[in-house]
Amino acid sequence: AxxxxxxxxxxxxxxxxxxxxxxxxxxxxxxxxxxxxxxxxxxxxxxxxxxxxxxxxxxxxxxxxxxxxxxxxVDNEAERERLTKELETAEKELERAQSKLDNADFISRAPEKVVNAEKEKISKYTSIRDKVLEALKKL
Incomplete structure (x- = not known):
């Protein structure tokens, strides 16, 4: 364990x-x-x-x-750096997925499966972002 x-x-x-x-x-x-x-x-x-x-x-x-x-x-400084990079990645992915869903052309032309995949990405990266922010607070 x-x-x-x-x-x-x-x-x-x-x-x-x-x-x-x-x-x-x-x-x-x-x-x-x-x-x-x-x-x-x-x-x-x-x-x-x-x-x-x-x-x-x-x-x-x-x-x-x-x-x-x-x-x-835990090396606090190294962990803070790692978490900051992870936060940046999550925020970029969130922004990318959200911009697709904000695009009316994307919504109207993309198959429902693709639109749902982007919604799932938003949920996934929101969760990751929240967990990383919580971990950063604890450092």
Whole structure:
């Protein structure tokens, strides 16, 4: 689950992060510390029964909650740059699709399937734009 989350967030495997594992089964996780250090890309593993951290990625499993501090895994400036580019792309695609739908000739001549595809693009890129804006606010 940790490696999947890191991949979703585009965190390179070489970037180490401190893991906080909140669990009621510390004996089990103490035995697996080496696993977390090697396979999950952890720099340190803290096993505890409570975690009070802000700005973390949270991974929930049936036996534990795993917290990874964002500043350990994300280069904020690089992430802001990446998100800004993604926002620009989404806005350009939105503008392009909207201009087609605003064109009366396009609407009257294009097959319904093509018009619907442009409407779907507007929905898709609006959603992407909103998610990117939310992610930028959180940085």
């Amino acid at each position: 940790i490696r999947n989350r890191r991949a979703e967030m585009n965190v390179p495997p070489s970037r180490k992060a401190k893991l906080y594992i909140k669990t009621t089964k510390p004996e089990y996780f103490n035995k697996k510390e080496g696993f977390f250090l090697r396979l999950a890309g952890a720099s340190q593993v803290v096993i505890t029964n409570s975690v009070n951290l802000d700005n973390t990625v949270r991974i929930i499993t049936d036996s534990a909650e795993i917290f990874i501090p964002m500043n350990d895994i």
